[in-house]
Every structure is written in structure tokens, then in C-alpha cells.
Amino acid sequence: MSSTPRDLQDLDSVTSLDQLYGVFEDLSVEGGWHRPAGPALWPEPRKTLLPHVWRYGELKRVLDVAGRLVDHTQADRRNITLTNPADGNVYPTVRTMVAAYQLIKPGEQALAHHHTPAALRIILEGEGTYTVVEGDRVEMRPGDVLLTPSWTWHEHSAAEDADDCYWVDILDVPLVHLLEPMFFERYPDGLQPNPRDVEQSPIAFRWTDSVARLAAGTDAPEHGMAEREIELTDADGGPAMPTIALHVQRSSAGFASPTIRTTANSLYTVVEGSGEAVVDGETLRWERGDIIAVPAWRPYSFTVHEDAYLVRASDEPVYGALGLLRTEKL
Ligand SMILES: [Fe+2]
Numbered sequence: 001m002s003s004t005p006r007d008l009q010d011l012d013s014v015t016s017l018d019q020l021y022g023v024f025e026d027l028s029v030e031g032g033w034h035r036p037a038g039p040a041l042w043p044e045p046r047k048t049l050l051p052h053v054w055r056y057g058e059l060k061r062v063l064d065v066a067g068r069l070v071d072h073t074q075a076d077r078r079n080i081t082l083t084n085p086a087d088g089n090v091y092p093t094v095r096t097m098v099a100a101y102q103l104i105k106p107g108e109q110a111l112a113h114h115h116t117p118a119a120l121r122i123i124l125e126g127e128g129t130y131t132v133v134e135g136d137r138v139e140m141r142p143g144d145v146l147l148t149p150s151w152t153w154h155e156h157s158a159a160e161d162a163d164d165c166y167w168v169d170i171l172d173v174p175l176v177h178l179l180e181p182m183f184f185e186r187y188p189d190g191l192q193p194n195p196r197d198v199e200q201s202p203i204a205f206r207w208t209d210s211v212a213r214l215a216a217g218t219d220a221p222e223h224g225m226a227e228r229e230i231e232l233t234d235a236d237g238g239p240a241m242p243t244i245a246l247h248v249q250r251s252s253a254g255f256a257s258p259t260i261r262t263t264a265n266s267l268y269t270v271v272e273g274s275g276e277a278v279v280d281g282e283t284l285r286w287e288r289g290d291i292i293a294v295p296a297w298r299p300y301s302f303t304v305h306e307d308a309y310l311v312r313a314s315d316e317p318v319y320g321a322l323g324l325l326r327t328e329k330l
Contacts, residue, residue, distance in 0.1 A: 056289025128162025143207025273308025
């Protein structure tokens with residue numbers, strides 16, 4: 001405003017708050033009592049992103065159309081990102097993670113690259129597709145969970161006689177966007193040379209192993225959100241990756257969980273079975289291949305209709321490391 005002093009010598013002439021706010025604007029500061037956007041602190045986490053379920057049955061058909069229209073040279077990008085439907089949101093599925101369904105067709109290759117965001121894949125359908133991570137070539141089979149930790153070289157390829165291969169990608173890209181250390185680089189020669197075929201790898205959690213561990217386990221999972229739960233850990237028993245923890249849950253038809261809420265965000269992928277989740281009062285029905293977004297601090301519970309296996313990807317390690325993880329049973 002015209003009456004705003006343009007240098008500090010003129011501050012003595014400021015006689016009204018409006019004039020003072022003009023000074024604030026000139027100096028790029030704001031009064032703690034005068035925040036146009038409201039207070040900076042509030043009593044508990046706000047509801048920003050929404051609970052939602054994405055249906056594999058629908059989105060697989062959409063992916064098949066993309067498979068007809070999007071050339072195989074773009075196969076590393078033939079995916080459908082699950083954008084949380086909250087107003088104004090353009091990318092994340094939950095606050096720190098993004099999920100996508102992806103299709104690779106027989107004979108296709110996604111060229112090698114690496115990036116600072118960490119990624120994982122949960123295979124839904126199809127055999128004959130391989131991932132190569134840091135030179136180790138691993139076949140991807142339904143139910144397997146495969147990691148691409150931050151900055152590891154990785155590529156995917158499907159044999160000529162492979163099935164159409166559908167999987168779920170989950171990455172911590174929204175967290176890296178927030179923190180800003182985004183780096184991405186393509187491998188200089190397209191594909192990693194002389195990959196080693198391996199059956200066992202620290203980056204591969206085989207479905208058969210997960211099922212066997214769940215059958216052998218007897219511990220009741222924390223908070224009782226499933227009948228059985230195992231964690232897919234790194235070699236030291238810690239979270240699978242620094243920013244994403246992975247758990248596999250098994251529950252029988254008729255199981256009903258208590259209601260909890262937590263400051264962490266979760267993405268549940270349904271590997272088998274069906275049921276419903278009640279998230280903040282909204283009933284979300286789910287079945288094989290569906291992905292359920294449970295944003296932070298939304299009370300939620302599960303009821304199982306058909307014997308179910310769910311993979312839960314959560315950002316608990318981030319909140320735990322920062323002292324911000326709180327979970328309550330309601
Ligand atoms: Fe990648």
C-alpha cells in the first residue's frame with residue numbers, strides 16, 4: 001500500500017496494523033497472530049487425503065486398452081497411477097506413497113534405470129516376466145513381493161512366451177517430492193550386462209515362503225488387525241526398506257478386526273479373498289487385486305468374507321524414525 005514505509009527509518013511513522021502488515025509483506029514475514037491461512041498448529045491430524053478402494057477388475061480392463069494403444073517402447077511407463085480422489089490432489093495415493101497397476105506384455109522390456117525413490121512390486125497375474133536388480137535376475141510370480149531399494153539399478157523383461165503380466169507398483173515418490181532429493185538416471189547401455197539368474201535374493205519375498213511363514217506363525221499380530229501377520233524384513237530384521245514397511249496378513253472368512261487409527265499411512269493390496277473395510281465410517285468392499293488406501297488417523301477395521309491374504313505397505317518406518325508414530329485402538 002502506498003502508506004507502507006519503504007525503509008526501516010520510516011517505521012516510526014507506522015501507526016496502524018494495516019500499515020504494519022504492509023511492512024510484513026515488504027520484508028517477507030508474517031505476524032504469528034495474523035496468518036491468513038489459519039494457525040500453524042492444530043489438535044490432531046487433519047483429514048486431507050481420502051479413504052478409497054481401486055478395483056482391479058475394472059482397472060485391468062483399462063490396462064488392457066492401454067496395452068493396445070501404448071507402444072512397448074514405453075513399457076516402463078505403461079502403468080495406471082492411483083490418484084487419491086481428494087480435491088486438488090494430482091498425484092499421491094496416500095501422503096508419502098503412490099501406487100499403480102502395471103502391465104508388461106510378452107517380449108517387452110523396461111530399460112534399466114535407477115532413482116532415489118524406493119519401489120516395490122506385488123505380482124498379481126502372469127508368469128514369465130523377470131526383474132533384474134543390481135545384476136540379479138529374478139522371476140516374478142503371482143503373490144511375490146519384489147523390492148527396488150533406493151538407487152539400485154533395475155529393469156524388467158518378459159520372455160516371448162510369457163503371459164501378460166500384471167502387478168502393483170508402490171513407490172515413496174511423494175515423500176521424495178516433499179523432501180526434494182530426487183535423482184533419476186538411465187543405465188548407459190540400456191540393459192545391465194550378464195545378469196545372474198537367482199532363485200533366492202534379498203529383494204525377493206516369495207509367495208510360497210510368505211504362506212508357509214503365516215501357516216507356521218502363532219503370534220497374534222499387533223492390534224489384532226488380522227488373524228496372522230508376518231513382516232517382510234531386510235537381512236537385519238528391520239523394515240524392508242527405510243521408508244516402507246511390508247506386512248502380509250492372513251484372515252479367515254468371518255474374521256472381524258477391532259478399529260484402530262494410526263499416524264502412518266497404509267496401502268493394502270488384496271492378494272486373495274474378499275471382504276470389506278470400514279474407514280472413517282465409509283464401507284469399502286474389496287476383492288482380489290484391489291488396493292485400499294487408508295490415510296493417516298482415519299479409524300478403520302476389516303471384515304473378511306472369503307479367506308483373505310493382504311499385503312500392507314506402510315510408511316511406519318518414516319514416522320517411527322521421526323518419533324511421530326502413534327497408534328490407538330478405539
Ligand atoms: Fe524404476
